[in-house]
Amino acid sequence: MSKARGIAGFIVTVFLIGFGWVFAYYAALDDLFAGGLLKLLSLIRHPELTSIVWWRDFIWYFWPVVILLFSLFATTYVIAMLSVELRYLGLEHHSKEEGYVVKYxxxxxxxxxxxxxxxxxxxxxxxxxxxxxxxxxxxxxxxxxxxxxxxxxxxxxxxxxxxxxxxxxxxxxxxxxxxxxxxxxxxxFPLLRVFNFNEVLTNISRLYILAFNPKGPGPEWDKYDIESLLHYWGEYFGMTVIGVTGVAMIFYGASAWAGFAWAFHVREAALAVAIWLLLILPLAHFRPTRFPVDKAFLTGKVPLSEVKRENPLWYKRLYSRLKGEK
The missing domain is CATH 1.20.58 (Methane Monooxygenase Hydroxylase; Chain G, domain 1)
Known part of the structure; x- marks a missing residue:
């Protein structure tokens, strides 16, 4: 891969991060900074767990905190990934003779x-x-x-x-x-590895370490890395929340459940778009070593050298399976 394409991927990624923060601010964070945090603390000090109105207000002011925390994580993680990715610029030459494996x-x-x-x-x-x-x-x-x-x-x-x-x-x-x-x-179904919290947290921490220490141990993901895991499970959590509240509003309008449906629908949608802008697009599609598009989403195949570097646990499973077939 040429350095020019890598730099272009870097620029697009930085733009997405900036745009993602602008979106997150106007979609949710401005409410948090304009007195929302104090209102949230007041709600926590005076809980009314049987009141749908209390839950509506709680979701409205608590979800921006979730969006803020996620945005901070996504930004630092993508920056760490960029620092690692830039080391591989010029090294991503996959010959036709190289082995490929079907991922999708x-x-x-x-x-x-x-x-x-x-x-x-x-x-x-x-x-x-x-x-x-x-x-x-x-x-x-x-x-x-x-x-x-x-x-x-x-x-x-x-x-x-x-x-x-x-x-x-x-x-x-x-x-x-x-x-x-x-x-x-x-x-x-390697996507179930998301429930192995120790493995997930260890791999995330290793990425941060690798960003500052090139000789440090890198993440050992299976078939799917944190971007894929969050993308998949976040989608279905989000679609459940947005779908249920959306159906309620189709039949009962924005006032469904005393406005709880609308509040949760809007806040969860803001979180979903923030995830998409700050993490999914930068890592799944515009990483410097894959810019302008990750060919795996077009062909379904990835080079074995890439699997070995980025998904070592999956590579070991594939290698063991091949040895067993001989």
Missing amino acids: TAFQRIQYYLLYVLFFLVAFTGFVMHFGNNPYIKYIYVSRELYVTLHVVSGVLLGALALFHVGYYGTQLLMTIRKKGWAGAVEK
Whole structure:
């Protein structure tokens, strides 16, 4: 890979981080800094756990704290990753003779493309409506009816895609657990390694150490790194929250559950977009060594040299499997 492409990836990543912080500020953090933190502390000091109004206000002022903490983590993690990535510029030459391994099947890639298109439509239409009074937004906010229709239709389709995915893979997961137990399920579905908190935290800390100490031990991820794990599990947590509250508002309006549905819907949507801007796009698509696009999302294949460097546990499993077949 040329250094020019790497530098371009670096510039795009820095832009995404800046834009992500601007979005996070106007979508949530400004409320936190404009007295929201004091209101949150007051709510905590005087809990009313049986009151839906208390929960509405709590979510409204607590979720910006979650967004702030995540944004700080994502920014520092991406910066650490950039410092490591820049060391590999000029070294990413994969010959046609080099071995490749399938990371994403065609079926998985089709789901991923649909997910991105629908997520973009939902997020774009939702926040255009949310910031509809902004003088700059008014130029693209041409029709509320059009935006509401696009938002609802894309949201319903996104929910249907999520239900299909959970049903399809959930059935396979249950069958695998029944036959091979939890260990067998984790081997077949490496995304479950997110529940191995010690492994996840160790790998995250190793990335930070490696950023400052090139000779330090690097992360030892399996098939999926922290970006993939957060991307996957964050999506389905977010879609559950946004989907349930969205359905409630379709039938009962923004006042559903005394405004709790609207508050949670907006705040969780802000968190989802912040994750997308600050972590998913920089690491999944615009890393300097992969800019302008990660070919794995197009072909489904990754070079074995990349697997060995970035996913050593997966590489060891693949190597052991090949030895066993000989």
